[in-house]
Structure formats: structure tokens, C-alpha cells
Amino acid sequence: MARRTRVLLAKLGLDAHTIGVNVIAQALRDAGMEVIYSGLKQTPEMVANTAIQEDVDVIGMSSLSAAHMTHFPRVVELLRERGAGDKLVIGGGVIPDEDSAALLEKGIERVFTMGTATTEIIAYIEAWQAGRGAGRDT
Amino acid sequence: MSDAKSIEQGREAWQRDTLEPRLAEAPERKHPFTTQAMGWPVDRLYTPQNLDAIGFDYVRDVGFPGEYPYTRGTDPNGYRSDLWTMMQVSGFGTGEDWAERGRYMLDQGLTGLFLEYDLPTTNGLDSDHPLAVGEVGRAGIAVDSLDDMEALLDLPFDKLQRLTSICNGPQTVNLAMILAALKRRGIDPGSFTLQMPNAILIEYTCVGRYIFPPDHGLRVAIDALEYSIQNHPNWIPISVVSAQLYAAYANPVQELAFSFAIAKEYLDAALARGFDIDTLAPYFSFITGIDMDFFEAVGKLRAYRKVWARIMREEYGAKRPESEQLSLTASPGTMSLTLQQPLNNIARLGIQMLACVIGNGGHAMNTPLHDEAHALPTEDAIAVGAAVQNIVAHETGVADTVDPLAGSYYVETMTRRIEDAVFEELAKIESMGGALAAIKTGYFQKELARQQYERTRAIEDGSRVLVGVNHSVREGEKRNIEIHKHDPDVEHRQIRKLERLRAERDGIATRRALDRLRDAARSGENLVPPCLEAVNAYATHGEMCGALRDVFGEYHPDSLTTGIS
CATH class of the missing domain: 3.20.20.240 (Methylmalonyl-CoA mutase)
Structure with missing residues (x-):
């Protein structure tokens, strides 16, 4: 039986805007995924550790201040260093177009800016999971 | 002045003779009409009957500006x-x-x-x-x-x-x-x-x-x-x-x-x-x-x-x-x-x-x-x-x-x-x-998280109209305003200034003022005077908060109180 997709939602740095992450958490759960929420004021190390310990498939990071340019790429680096580079890393929030382009180059697979429908994010994760072999067997 | 009875009779007649023919030719565009945030039903028409229904009393409910109940x-x-x-x-x-x-x-x-x-x-x-x-x-x-x-x-x-x-x-x-x-x-x-x-x-x-x-x-x-x-x-x-x-x-x-x-x-x-x-x-x-x-x-x-x-x-x-x-x-x-x-x-x-x-x-x-x-x-x-x-x-x-x-x-x-x-x-x-208990148990946070999800869903399914988002959307739209540019040099300038301050101040006086702040935090006396002393001794904002953190600790809410649990 395919296990449910496990998603870690994370807030890095000092940014405390939580509406986006609250909404995404509830939407992903309603779509049948398992959601773990990091809480506020996380460092990239804390997020990478949690992602590995909890064996998540997807890491979604939310930024509505400046954290994305420094912290998002660092999470990708840490995951790769620890052999966990196969996880899907995505970001969202208030992220200017030029920053999004830079993040995509640094291994963030996709950046969803403010106003993206939750259904679009769910469909994206489901498509990625399907492309990966319809979830791993447990 | 019309009395309650004549208003009621007038309303019944209006409904029958004036409104219903109109509804027959033009059904309403929504059902039901509700207020945006509360979702309370909005009636077609409000009349003195509504005020009677809530027992509205001008002096008690409204009064005069600058006087109770304001x-x-x-x-x-x-x-x-x-x-x-x-x-x-x-x-x-x-x-x-x-x-x-x-x-x-x-x-x-x-x-x-x-x-x-x-x-x-x-x-x-x-x-x-x-x-x-x-x-x-x-x-x-x-x-x-x-x-x-x-x-x-x-x-x-x-x-x-x-x-x-x-x-x-x-x-x-x-x-x-x-x-x-x-x-x-x-x-x-x-x-x-x-x-x-x-x-x-x-x-x-x-x-x-x-x-x-x-x-x-x-x-x-x-x-x-x-x-x-x-x-x-x-x-x-x-x-x-x-x-x-x-x-x-x-x-x-x-x-x-x-x-x-x-x-x-x-x-x-x-x-x-x-x-x-x-x-x-x-x-x-x-x-x-x-x-x-x-x-x-x-x-x-x-x-x-x-x-x-x-x-x-x-x-x-x-x-x-x-x-x-x-x-x-x-x-x-x-x-x-x-x-x-x-x-x-x-x-x-x-x-x-x-x-x-x-x-x-x-x-x-x-x-x-x-x-x-x-x-x-x-x-x-x-x-x-x-x-x-x-x-x-x-x-x-x-x-x-x-x-x-x-x-x-x-x-x-x-x-x-x-x-x-x-x-x-x-x-x-x-x-x-x-309120303090409601915060500690996460009641406020959960209520808000629920509202956030419901409002987002209402925008996504179109039941709440937002022009430019789910209504009158123009395909391929480009951003048509200039936006503020963050100056990337600010951090560097600010840190240099901070380093200079730490090098030039009287470090012993600063330390003494921070110790005094810790003592005040423990003793329960008002924190403003010792904070003033520390500011004047050039203790930094972070150092003063650090001194208070030493005594009070830091708050890390568990998942129960984040609203997402």
C-alpha cells in the first residue's frame, strides 16, 4: 500500500507571517497528505534535521520577509550533503520574480508566490509524487 | 408618523403587488445574500420593523455623541x-x-x-x-x-x-x-x-x-x-x-x-x-x-x-x-x-x-x-x-x-x-x-487558523469575489507599478556601526548596567529605569533583551498553540 505523502512545512529565520503556512497545512491535510509543521524561528540546520528524521517526501518553506535568499538554498545544500537530495523542496510567500529565478537555480524546485491557489500546489505535489513512482511502499 | 401596523400592512402590500412581479421577471443574482466576514444573512429590505424586533431604544442604544454609550x-x-x-x-x-x-x-x-x-x-x-x-x-x-x-x-x-x-x-x-x-x-x-x-x-x-x-x-x-x-x-x-x-x-x-x-x-x-x-x-x-x-x-x-x-x-x-x-x-x-x-x-x-x-x-x-x-x-x-x-x-x-x-x-x-x-x-x-489562558491553550490561534482556511477557500471557489483575483482577471498581466528596492548594503553598514560602538564604549560600565537589569528582572521592580541606565551605558538592544532572556527564558510554543495541530 502506498503511504501518504509526508510534507514538512517550515518557517525559517525571524519571519512570523503564518497565514500562508496555516492555510497550506490545512489544504494539504484535506488532500490526504501528512503535514508536519516546524514552528517559527527555525534555522536551515533545524529544518534539514527534521526533514531527515521525519523522513518526509516534501519540504515546503514559507517566507514573507528576507529569509528565502539565504535560508532556502542552504536547506537544499544540507539535504544534499546528507544524502537526502531526493526530497522535493519548494518555497512560497512574498518572493519577487528575480529572487524566484535565483532560487530555482539553487535547487528549489518551484516557488509559489502569494495568490497561488492551494489546488495548484496540491496538484503539483501529487504530480511530482506520481512521477516518482506513486509514493514509496511501506 | 406611521405606526407599526401601517408599516406591516404596507410591507405586505408592497411584497405582493410591487416586489413579486419584479422577482418573477428578474430572479435574484445570489442566494442567500450574506455579510462578508460574519456570513450573516442580509435581508432584502430593512424597515422600522427591524428596529422593533431588537427593541431599539434611541437613548439607550445610541444616545448623543460624546455621551454614554458613545x-x-x-x-x-x-x-x-x-x-x-x-x-x-x-x-x-x-x-x-x-x-x-x-x-x-x-x-x-x-x-x-x-x-x-x-x-x-x-x-x-x-x-x-x-x-x-x-x-x-x-x-x-x-x-x-x-x-x-x-x-x-x-x-x-x-x-x-x-x-x-x-x-x-x-x-x-x-x-x-x-x-x-x-x-x-x-x-x-x-x-x-x-x-x-x-x-x-x-x-x-x-x-x-x-x-x-x-x-x-x-x-x-x-x-x-x-x-x-x-x-x-x-x-x-x-x-x-x-x-x-x-x-x-x-x-x-x-x-x-x-x-x-x-x-x-x-x-x-x-x-x-x-x-x-x-x-x-x-x-x-x-x-x-x-x-x-x-x-x-x-x-x-x-x-x-x-x-x-x-x-x-x-x-x-x-x-x-x-x-x-x-x-x-x-x-x-x-x-x-x-x-x-x-x-x-x-x-x-x-x-x-x-x-x-x-x-x-x-x-x-x-x-x-x-x-x-x-x-x-x-x-x-x-x-x-x-x-x-x-x-x-x-x-x-x-x-x-x-x-x-x-x-x-x-x-x-x-x-x-x-x-x-x-x-x-x-x-x-x-x-x-x-485571554491569557485562551492563548496558552491555543484557542485564539485555532479559531484564526480556521478562519484563514475558510476565507482562502471562499476566494478559491469564487464564493467570495476579489476583483483581479477571481473576477475580471486579465490573462498575461504584468506588474504595472514600481516597487521599493531593498538596499543590500544596509546590513553591512549597520553591523560596522555596531562593532564600532562596542569597541568604543566603556565595557565595564555596560556590563555593570546589564547586571543591574538582570537583578531588576529577578526582583520584580519596574524595568524601565534599569533599561534607561543600560541604554545610557551604551548597552545594545540585543544585549538588554539578552539580559532579560537570561532571567525570563524564551518562548517556544508547542504545536498545540500554533494553530496547526
């Missing part, structure tokens, strides 16, 4: 004598960078400024802390030391009526910095109003810029309140920023009920220090946010004043009118602004300002700006925001008569409905043990 406003003459203080929120860069912007804003005709500090500052960290990377001077002003505060207060104080300083976590530290900087600049603290939202319980509920566990956070807030009342009686030492609840999607009933529950925690904590209610209550103020449903907004503002007056008189036994008069700042709501088609936001701001003024929204108002969904506001947006306030003030006539919608069958019905629902929700919170 439904029609706290100023007996509305806006006919004085308009409101026109404010805008701003903050970025170093103290020097921001002072330049502050002077520009005052030149645009604004008379009050809201200071926002950057995230390291509001979280009690210096600019060179590892968690501060990328954030220095970004979402607000970077303040590490007395030098920074002195630089940012390089403003023409003759043009400034009110300065609002938003630093809710370390409020005593921020207050001490301001006091020391005013002294060095030779500015009389009595010449303007300093408003400290000092809104720590709102931070735990939904904003997240807290440092210490809630009980200690509350003590810091009450220390700042107590010191301010005793030393600067013309200042506003506490504001319940219900606008933050609204910005976290609280509906009007939740916004008011949570805010009053929070206000009661502050009141009770201060009363326990020996203040009496009639000394204390006049210092309380509230800052609300206005949403797009015009009548909900007007009803909310009117109910806001009435509920406060009733709580003061009925529950606290206040005797002075000043205790019962709600001091309110209103701002059009940032949550109704859209990223898409940003110029549309100017129309939204105009409509919300109109509701603010018609609902008698307060002594001060600030407009958020049409480009805020993208980034910090540009100078053009600030000018437009100031113009929106002046257009409503001078071109529309809505400020020329007091509470012009009083007596409206719909507005009075709405006002009463909100009032009743707020008292019901307040009773529920009280049965949980009050």
Missing part, C-alpha cells in the same frame, strides 16, 4: 472641529535612512508616523546575530543602540502630533531608547504623543514577534505602561492592536471579543499594582482594521465604542467619562489588498477610508498603500495614500455631520447584532479563564 462617537462634534491625525506606517533601513523618509512623509501633510522596526529588533536581537542575516533594515528600521534611535528621531517635531512605536516584545527596552534619545536631542516629551502599542498578547495570538514566555511578556508590558503613566501622562502607553487580529482574518466579532479579553488581562494586571480603574482606563487605546464589507465595518466601529463603554461601566464600575470613551485608531485593511492589479487597491482604500470616517473610526487613521502586497511602499504610494485620506476628508462631505448612518434600519440592526455576539464570545473566553 455609539455615535466620543467627540461631541465628530470631525467638525478636528479631523483625525493622518498617519502612515513606515520603517526600513538604518535610523538615518528612515529619518529621511519620515521627513518626506511629514512633508506630504501627514501628522503622525508609525515606526516599524526590523525583525531582529522586534525579536530582541542585534544586527550581527546569526538569525538576523538578510533581515537587517528590511521589514523595518534597524535599532541596535542609542545612536540609532537618536538618528531616527531626527524629525521636525513641530509637525509631528503622534509617533507610534511598534516594538511589542521588548517594550521597556524600546521605551528607554526613545526616552534617552529625546533627551539627547533636547525634545520635550510633552510636546507630542508617543503611542506604544505594547501589544504583547496580540503577538502571542497571531503576530509571532514575542521573546519571553507569556507571563513575563505581560510583566514587561505592564512595566512600560506603569512607567509611562507615572512619568508621561500625555502618552498612550498601551494599545490593543485588534488590526492584527483582523489581519489574521478574525471576523469582527472575534476581533472585538479577543481584543476586549486581552484588554481585561492588561487592566487586571495593572489594577493589581494598585491603579484605580479611572486612572488606568483612559490610557487604553485600540487600533482596528477595516475590511471591505462597508456595513459590517460601520457596525463594527459603532459596536466597538459601545461595548467598551458598557464593559467599563457595568463590569469595572468606572465613573469617569474618559474611562468609558474608547480611544480608537482605525486603518483600512491590508488583508483586502491584492497582489494582482495593484492599482485596484487605491479604490479599495478609498472605500475603506469612507467606512472609517462614516463609522467615526477614531482620532487617528492610517492608510496602508496600494503596493504593500509587493514590498515596502514607494514614495509615490505614500503620496497616494495621503491623498486618499485628504480626498475623503475634504471632497466627500462625510466628515461634516456626526455619525450620519445612525438610525439606518440596517446599520442599527448590524451594530446591535455585533454587540450581542461580542458579549457572547467574551463570556465564552471568560469561561476558559480569560
